[in-house]
Amino acid sequence: MNLRIESAAIDSLMVRLFDQIDEANMPWLIAAAENLRAAFGAQLIDLVPSYTTLLLHYDLHALGEADAIALIHSSLHNLQPLTNETGTLHAIPVWYHQSVGPELTSIAQRAGLSPEQVIEQHCSRDYPVFTLGFAPGFAYMGLVDEALASARLATPRQRVPKGSVGIAERQTAIYPLTSPGGWNLIGRCPLTLFSADHGSLLQPGDRVRFVSIDHAEFIRLGGDDTAMEASA
Amino acid sequence: MIELLVEHSLGFAQLQDGGRFGVRHLGITQGGALDWVAMQQANWLLGNAADATVIEVPLGGLQLRAQASGWLALTGADLDAKLDDLPLAPGQAFQLRHGQTLRFNSPKRGVRAYLATPGGFAADPVMGAVATVMREHLGGLHGNGRGLHNGDLLQGKASNAEPRTLPEGALWYPDDEVVLDLIPGAQIASFAGASLFAAFNQNWTLDQRADRMGMRLTGAALRYQGQALISEGIPLGSVQVPPDGQPIILMNDRQTIGGYPRLGAVTPLSLARLAQCAPGQKVRLRVVSQESARREMLNVISTLQAQGALPGLAHP
Secondary structure, X not given: OOOEEEEEEOOEEEEEOOOOOOHHHHHHHHHHHHHHHHHHHHHEEEEEEOOOEEEEEEOOOOOOHHHHHHHHHHHHOOOOOOOOOOOOEXXXXXXXXXXXXXXXXXXXXXXXXXXXXXXXXXXXXXXXXXXXXXXXXXXXXXXXXXXXXXXXXXXXXXXXXXXXXXXXXXXXXXXXXXXXXXXXXXXXXXXXXXXXXXXXXXXXXXXXXXXXXXXXXXXXXXXXXXXXXXXX | OOEEEEEEEOOOOEEEOOOOOOOHHHOOXXXXXXXXXXXXXXXXXXXXOOOOOEEEEEOOOEEEEEEEOEEEEEEEEEOOOEEOOEEOOOOEEEEEOOOOEEEEOOOOEEEEEEEEOOOOEOOOOEOOEOOOEHHHOEEOOOOEXXXXXXXXXXXXXXXXXXXXXOOOXXXXXXXXEEEEEEEEOOOHHHEOHHHHHHXXXXXXXXXXXXXXXXXXXXXXXXXXXXXXXXXXXXXXOEEEOOOOOOOEEEOOOOOOEEOOOEEEEEOHHHHHHHOOOOOOOEEEEEEOOHHHHHHHHHHHHHHHHHHOOOHHHHOO
């Protein structure tokens, strides 16, 4: 960890801790978020953790930049990673199928695998949730096997249906809401990942294991099986 | 308490307030009135709290009919508003009587008008705010992120107003060239020297692609020479530069994290002004220090609350 604090806006500072994406960053980032929330209290407006940084938005009525920087330094002094495994392990059901995951076969072809092998690979490891962003409850997870890595679509789709499971480079995610998007889609999850009442199912530091389900199970769990062509 | 029936709407007019805070780590954007100065002025005209819920009307195309009489205040853009058939200039509190209509036609000056009512317009807050964010399906009259639609019924939360008068010239409209103050930061050191010169010494043109998420500027392309970035949180007003070199100023409905290099962030006061600029507007970027920007901001907020106008105007 190498702490740097950078000016980001009239009331925001970038707290930079690392330079590479690494699962080992997570316990440090979670610990840093906890300390910063405690130190700033009501003077904290928002704290946005990402892979290597935390963007800290403070109340400019209460604090000047120099005060905020001093407070960050003191709250992160002697920072210890949160070693206890606090994150939840989620088993997330996914119906992997070409009709709802149009890139399933192209990823398989590129990797020299069958679609079944791609599914097996995608389900074969626990993915940590690195951060939430892009859209409410959109959890950036990874890293998928090198063989499955896929560049984003050259032209993003105008409409990616809610629940779509995608891959971008070595990251994987589930679209919590229908939205535009450029990730390669391989299947669809029937669960609700975000609601205004319950917030986000997935939290940074959680782990996710994808579980392949069949069409009947997908429908039983409330999934919408409208094919991509029809829903586009 | 006023009751307004939406008789005609293009769907872009929407309820806004000061924005949604404390939930950005969940991927939820801040939202809120783009021209927060005009929103505060509309509320000031009625003696409301500064960020009581208002209607943000971009460009026009909205007609409201009073089903119960009440007070309203109009600020921001001049959208050729008509109370029945009479012209209604922005910058005043007024009463709309039962049966009368208020119509916003098309922009004469500025882009976004703000309409306030005593106590604010009624709607259940979602995650702490009424701010409508269409992309996120959050907030607004029905909580689902929709803009105002034909047949929607809006109600005020109070009937008593303490109507006030704004000083002459209190509303701001763009000139031929608008200056936007930018606090340098982020990756500014990794742009080519010539690009930094170009960033602050050319006239930029506001592109057609300008909305509540971001406002794109076109001009001589800026070249970033640093490494590819890992996505990180992006503050309000960030000026991000994608590979095509054309900057995008990120507004209230921006995504919460992003991976394009940034020059720094435009100040909130300049963002309020940008909200009134139409595509084709010439803008310049000017560097300011964080400290002087904060001093100005604190002064602006206290003067707005006291007199409804920006500092230079309140003390001529």
